Amino acid sequence: MTSISMTVNGRKVQASVADNKLLVEFLRKDLGLTGTHVGCDTSQCGACTVEVNGSAVKSCTCLAVRADGATITTIEGVAAPDGTLHPMQEAFREHHGLQCGYCTPGMIMSTIDLVKHRPDVSEAEVREAMEGNFCRCTGYQNIVDAVCAAAGKMKGAGK
Amino acid sequence: MNGFQMLRAATVNEAASLLQEHQDAQLIAGGQTLIPSIKHGLARPAVLVDLARVEGIRGIIVGAKNITLGAMTTHAEVAASADVRRVMPALSALAGNIGDRMVRNMGTIGGAVANNDPAADYPAALLALNATVQTDRRKLSAAAFFVDMFTTALEPGEIVTSITFPLGAFAAYEKFRNPASRYAMVGAFVARDNGEVRVAITGAAGVVFRFTAMEEALRKSFTAQTADSVVLSADGLNGDMHASAAYRAQMVTVMTSRAVTAVGRLQ
Numbered sequence: 001m002t003s004i005s006m007t008v009n010g011r012k013v014q015a016s017v018a019d020n021k022l023l024v025e026f027l028r029k030d031l032g033l034t035g036t037h038v039g040c041d042t043s044q045c046g047a048c049t050v051e052v053n054g055s056a057v058k059s060c061t062c063l064a065v066r067a068d069g070a071t072i073t074t075i076e077g078v079a080a081p082d083g084t085l086h087p088m089q090e091a092f093r094e095h096h097g098l099q100c101g102y103c104t105p106g107m108i109m110s111t112i113d114l115v116k117h118r119p120d121v122s123e124a125e126v127r128e129a130m131e132g133n134f135c136r137c138t139g140y141q142n143i144v145d146a147v148c149a150a151a152g153k154m155k156g157a158g159k
Numbered sequence: 160m161n162g163f164q165m166l167r168a169a170t171v172n173e174a175a176s177l178l179q180e181h182q183d184a185q186l187i188a189g190g191q192t193l194i195p196s197i198k199h200g201l202a203r204p205a206v207l208v209d210l211a212r213v214e215g216i217r218g219i220i221v222g223a224k225n226i227t228l229g230a231m232t233t234h235a236e237v238a239a240s241a242d243v244r245r246v247m248p249a250l251s252a253l254a255g256n257i258g259d260r261m262v263r264n265m266g267t268i269g270g271a272v273a274n275n276d277p278a279a280d281y282p283a284a285l286l287a288l289n290a291t292v293q294t295d296r297r298k299l300s301a302a303a304f305f306v307d308m309f310t311t312a313l314e315p316g317e318i319v320t321s322i323t324f325p326l327g328a329f330a331a332y333e334k335f336r337n338p339a340s341r342y343a344m345v346g347a348f349v350a351r352d353n354g355e356v357r358v359a360i361t362g363a364a365g366v367v368f369r370f371t372a373m374e375e376a377l378r379k380s381f382t383a384q385t386a387d388s389v390v391l392s393a394d395g396l397n398g399d400m401h402a403s404a405a406y407r408a409q410m411v412t413v414m415t416s417r418a419v420t421a422v423g424r425l426q
Contacts, residue, residue, distance in 0.1 A: 132259025
């Protein structure tokens with residue numbers, strides 16, 4: 001067991017965790033943040049994507065002990081404190097960028113990271129850049145529409 | 160997942176002593192291969208020595224004649240570096256096409272090189288560009304470093320600290336990606352430096368290799384047509400559920416030809 005502390009969605013947390021505990025298990029089971037999903041558990045589907053120190057990562061392929069000291073944002077921390085949705089969340093709702101919704105938290109976390117790094121991302125680039133997120137309902141068209149719409153708004157808002 | 164103890168090192172020396180103290184220990188860099196391997200029971204280390212906080216082995220240094228990438232430099236950092244894009248665009252593009260963006264945010268060049276996956280991208284760049292692998296003990300040429308499938312010339316407890324690529328070659332990398340894993344089913348890295356041509360192939364066999372017959376032909380005539388006419392024997396190539404050996408042999412020619420075209424555009 002190792003003692004770790006980190007900031008998750010703006011809240012300081014401390015815990016003692018087994019060295020082999022995955023970050024996703026820590027977030028879901030220890031912190032109760034079940035918005036982060038486990039899809040494939042083999043680093044392919046991206047449902048478990050969270051932001052660690054400003055970069056999107058697959059939390060099923062990170063160890064909780066290695067996130068000691070990190071600043072983490074999960075899907076629960078994306079909206080404003082007053083409940084106003086992030087432009088990416090709003091765009092997914094507006095464009096119906098989901099079917100069953102299981103992949104949606106990972107889609108949103110990964111595309112926020114994408115647009116943050118590439119504000120002028122084109123539709124073709126969105127399709128290419130989302131290769132690490134699978135939608136098993138195959139609802140990609142509306143997801144791509146949502147990301148492109150959000151990119152425009154995020155750029156305007158300087159987010 | 161199998162249990163293990165995680166030990167953090169702050170320096171390369173400390174990591175080396177931890178490896179010496181714990182004979183069953185393994186290094187963890189980005190963990191993008193190691194963690195899935197432990198989940199699947201393919202690796203069962205009792206102790207992991209964490210390189211994430213080791214000083215001095217992360218970052219990009221561009222010199223007059225070469226570029227050095229610290230072992231813990233992530234693929235995302237290499238892909239995003241304006242310096243790398245300027246002095247070696249082929250390396251920048253290669254790094255930007257490894258796995259997906261989340262994997263690139265964690266995966267490192269040192270980890271990729273030390274793991275020596277037969278379908279990894281970086282080994283082809285190291286071999287074609289005559290790179291040097293710096294460890295905590297010595298320097299190794301890429302040709303001496305990549306020995307066999309998942310096997311390198313690293314001795315027990317030896318730590319990769321950086322990779323140095325000489326500058327000057329015109330180079331391009333083309334790969335046919337497995338659409339699910341995004342590993343190279345076949346990748347061809349072509350480097351042209353004055354009259355010299357080197358072609359390194361990954362994904363096709365047990366370990367990265369130089370396609371010497373192709374190099375000789377391209378030395379005489381550096382064109383895509385020439386590349387199209389050189390065929391690799393399928394004997395000894397990988398055949399699996401994704402592609403037969405014969406298909407991979409064909410892809411070696413196709414990917415090399417595309418890379419030759421891309422190099423031609425640079426010159």
